[in-house]
Amino acid sequence: MHEALALPLPRAARVAPYHEPVQIGSDEALARRAARGDEAAFEELVVRHQDKLYTLALRVTLSEADAYDCVQEGLIAAWRALPRFRGDARFSTWMYRIVVRKAYDTIERRRRTPEPVEELHAVAPEAQPEARLDLIAALGDLDPDFRVVAVACDILGMSMEDAGTMLELPTGTVKSRLHRAREQLAQALEPDRTG
Amino acid sequence: MTEQNHDEIARRLRETGTVPAPPRLRGEVMDQVRAEPRPRRSRRPFFAPVLPYAAAAAVLAGLVLAFSHLGGGSGSMSSGAGASGGGTRSPEATSVGGGAVAPDKVKDQAIFSLRPGDAKRFAALPYATRSPKAIVIAVPKSLYAHYRKRLAKIEAHTPAGPTISVILRRAP
Numbered sequence: 148m149h150e151a152l153a154l155p156l157p158r159a160a161r162v163a164p165y166h167e168p169v170q171i172g173s174d175e176a177l178a179r180r181a182a183r184g185d186e187a188a189f190e191e192l193v194v195r196h197q198d199k200l201y202t203l204a205l206r207v208t209l210s211e212a213d214a215y216d217c218v219q220e221g222l223i224a225a226w227r228a229l230p231r232f233r234g235d236a237r238f239s240t241w242m243y244r245i246v247v248r249k250a251y252d253t254i255e256r257r258r259r260t261p262e263p264v265e266e267l268h269a270v271a272p273e274a275q276p277e278a279r280l281d282l283i284a285a286l287g288d289l290d291p292d293f294r295v296v297a298v299a300c301d302i303l304g305m306s307m308e309d310a311g312t313m314l315e316l317p318t319g320t321v322k323s324r325l326h327r328a329r330e331q332l333a334q335a336l337e338p339d340r341t342g
Numbered sequence: 343m344t345e346q347n348h349d350e351i352a353r354r355l356r357e358t359g360t361v362p363a364p365p366r367l368r369g370e371v372m373d374q375v376r377a378e379p380r381p382r383r384s385r386r387p388f389f390a391p392v393l394p395y396a397a398a399a400a401v402l403a404g405l406v407l408a409f410s411h412l413g414g415g416s417g418s419m420s421s422g423a424g425a426s427g428g429g430t431r432s433p434e435a436t437s438v439g440g441g442a443v444a445p446d447k448v449k450d451q452a453i454f455s456l457r458p459g460d461a462k463r464f465a466a467l468p469y470a471t472r473s474p475k476a477i478v479i480a481v482p483k484s485l486y487a488h489y490r491k492r493l494a495k496i497e498a499h500t501p502a503g504p505t506i507s508v509i510l511r512r513a514p
Contacts, residue, residue: 186372186375186376190368190372190375193372194368197368198360198361198363199360201363201364201367202360202361205361211364215364215367218363219370219371222371222375223371223374223375223378226375226378282354282355282358283358286355297355298355300352301351301352301356302355302356302358302359302360303360304356326348329348329351329352332355333347333348333350336351
């Protein structure tokens, strides 16, 4: 028993993470590893970003099924495109851009061939307060161009610059769209706010 | 609408938070990823950036080597006359009239390839000596340039066929 306790710790356990570069766990470092075919690194990226990507797709497409498809297809597309990822933008921004494009494609396809859509407010958890459901419903009524900016900046907490990079828009355009989106939401929620 | 209202909307949107992705999403994505062929970066060798320069240097070195072999130091070219018609060559390695010519004595010499008929005309000159392989003409310094020019002209009009080497030298 004593002998067992006296055994030295495995080497790996004794090596502190101090020897590792600080950015070893950064998205960009993982993306570089994933670009070389490291599936574990890519899985880590999926874990890190899947919730935000799903939220973005869900709030833009207003459909859980479409959001699921957008994120799934977007992640597969990202895996294929990773060797071409130059790192000009942050990995997360690059990833969001792929999913937003998928979401826009979905909206466009739906516009061309209208079909019954499972509305977002209908699938929101029942435990949510009514005011919140109203806000989400009002968000769904916005034009997609305004909606995506509000989702990116106010829900996901992206900076206007990052949102501009993601949407390939000038920062000024993002700012004005965000302003109008908030304005329209405020108007839509006016009775709710006063009441 | 006031700035306060904007902040209020932003706050309320922020409070809606992120929606957790369905649990099966990650598994399905990774299943597809594993089924995909691995993304491969186009692997360029580490020396790829300098490859064009290395190739150019190799070509240049080859050219220099080739010229050094073909020209052989080209004593006749360096003599300054430059009117040899391109056919003159150094007699460094030629053994005529008893032994190879030492490189330091090649300076005022030139070799021409002439038709046997033309070469025999020069063999009749008083400066000429004849060997089985060539005709050597050792002319006075004052006539060297004249003969060199003349031989070069004849050589330029020499058609393809059997030729005899005529070595022009400046007499000591």
